[in-house]
Amino acid sequence: MNPLLRRLRHDLFATPADGLITVALLAVIGAGGASFLRWAFSQARWAVIQANSTLFAVGRYPMDQQWRLWLLTALLAAATGITWGMLRSHPRPDRGGTLWPRNDRIAVGLLVVLSLLLPWMLGLSLSIQLRWLSITAVLVLLRWLAGRFGPQLPAPFKRLLPLGLPLLYLIGMVLIGGGLGLVSVSPSEWGGLLLTLLQSSFAILLCFPLGVLLALGRRSELPLLRWGSVLYIEFIRGAPLITLLFLGQNMLGFLLPGGLAPERVWRAAWVLTLFAAAYLAEAVRSGLAAVPRGQLEAARSLGMSMPQAFTSVVLPQALRVALPSMVGQFISLLQDTTLLSLIGLMELLGTARTVMANPAFLGRNAEVYFTLAVLFWCCCAALGLGSRALERRLDPAAIARSG
C-alpha cells in the first residue's frame, strides 16, 4: 500500500468509530462547502464590492488627494520589506538557515498572486492594477536587498533604522491629514479600511504605554497612585465600550472649551485608547505577577535604581509573559472599532451600512458582510502572525533550541 494511503487509513479510519466520524464530518464539510461555493459563484452578485471598492478602502477621501494614500501604501510596503529582510539577514547556513526559508517563499508567492488577482477581480483599471503590482515589487525587492546587504550596513545606521517606524507613522499622519504644505483633509472625510486601521493603530500604540503605567501604578506603594489606578481600571472595565463612546462624544465637548475639544474622529480614538489601556493594564499586571520577587532583589542588590531595575529586568520579562494576552486585547480592539459606526463614523462597518442602504445594491448584504469578515480576518491574522514571530524572538528557550 502506498504511504499516503497508509497514513490516511491510520489517521482517519483506524477503528470503525473513527471511520464513522470521518465519513460524517466529510459529509457535513462537503455539503457546507458546496452550498457556499454555489452561493459565491452563482447567486452572489459581487458587483456591489467592485463598484464600491474605493469606498471600502478609503471612504470619501477626496479623489484628487488620493495619491497621498498611494504614496503611504508604497512607503508601508517598503518598510515591511526592509523589516522583513533585516529580520532574516542573519541566517546560519551551518544550521540549515537560509535567506529565504520555505515559509518566506510561500508568503512572497502568495503576495504576488494576490496582487495580480485581487485588483483584477475587483475590476480595477489597468493603471491601478499596475500600481498594486509595482507596490508588491517594491516590497519583494527591498525584502531581497535588506536580506542580502543589510548586514553590511554601517552599525550606527543599523541602530537608527528601527526609529524609522515611528517616523513613518508621523509621516503617514501628515500624508493622511495634510499639513506641511499639503492640503488639509478633514477627519470626517476619512473612511473605510483607512479609518479602521488608523483608529486601531492609534489606540494600540498609545494604550500600550498607558496600560504599562497603569499596571505599575496599581502595584505602587503610593496609596493615591495605587487607588487611582485601581479605580480607573475597574471603572473602565465595568462599563460597556459603546456607552463610553457615547459618553466621550457628549462629555468631552462639555469638559473642554469649544476649540479644544477634539474632532469627533479623534474623540473616538481617545476613548478607544483609554478603554483599551485599562484592559492592557490587567494583562501587564498578570505578567508582572509572573516575574519572581528575586529578580527585583537581584537587580537592586547590584545597585540598580528602581527605574533601572524595572526597565531592564522586570518589564522585559513581564511583557514577554503578557504578550499573548496583550495581542488578544489588540485583536479585540481592532474588532471593537466596528462600534464606531454606531456613533456615526464611516469606518468599515459604517461604510458598509451606507453601501447597503443604496437602492442600487438592495439585498446584497451577504456579499458585503462576507467581504467585511474576510478583511477583518486578514488584519487579525496579520496581528496574530506578527505576535507569534515576536514571541519566538523573545523566548530564550526557543532561541536556545534554534541556535
Add this chain to the structure above:
Amino acid sequence: MSQPSPSTLSSSAASPSDVMIEARGVEKWYPNGYHALRGCDLTVNRGEVVVIMGPSGSGKSTFIRTFNALEDFQKGSITVDGITLSDDLRHIDAIRREVGMVFQQFNLFPHLTVLDNLCLAPVLVRRRSKAEVRQQALALLQRVGIAEQADKYPGQLSGGQQQRVAIARALCMEPRILLFDEPTSSLDPEMVREVLEVMQNLAADDITMVVVTHEVKFARQVAHRVVLMAEGEVVEVAEPEAFFTNPAQERSRRFLDQIL
C-alpha cells in the same frame, strides 16, 4: 577553649578602619508582628570570611539581607564600609554598589545571556564602557570556569553553573563585600562542590565575605569566624576549630549535635 561573650570577641581583632560591617543591636519585626531579629550584633573585618549557621527560621538570611537593605529593621544600627544605613535612598544605593549578593535561587536574569547578565549592572550603574566591562566579564567567567557558556541563556545551564554565573555577576560590580545567602542549598549534591571551590578561591583574595550556609566542611576550612544564630539572636561567635570541637554555648552544642 572558652570564649567571652559574642560582642566583645567580634570587635576585638582589628582597628576601627578595618571594620567593613558593624551591626549593633539590630531588631526587626515583620509586618505580621513576628520578631525576626532580637538585638543582633556582628562586626566583620576587612578581608574576613564569616560563616553564619543556625537552624532554619533562626533569622540568618534576614540578618544578612539587612546588610544591603533588602530587609529593613526597626531598631539598632548597621554601618557598611563607613556608610550608615538609614532611610536615605542615596545611602542605600551607595551601599548596594559596594555589597554584592549571591542568592539561594541564583536569580539570574533569564532573558539575558550569561555575558549580558554580568555586563548589565556595571554599564547601567557604574556607567562604564560596554567593551571594557565585556573584557572583565569574560575574565571573570574564565575565573569561575564557565567562559565557554558566555553566550548561552541561564536556562541552558546546570544549577551549579548558574550559581557560578551569579557569583561572577556579583563580582563584576567590583564589590568590597560579598554576601552569600545559602548559595548551595538548592543545588544537587554533585554540584555543591564546584560552587564551594569557587567561593574558596575567592576567600583567598582580600574580599570580605559573609556566608549563610550549612556546609560544615566549608566553614571549617575557609571561615575565619563562625556565627551561630538561633531564634533571632546571635548565640555564639567563635573561630571554626573552637566552634566545632568545643562550643561555648549549650545552644551551639545542641545545634552541632543535630547536624554533625
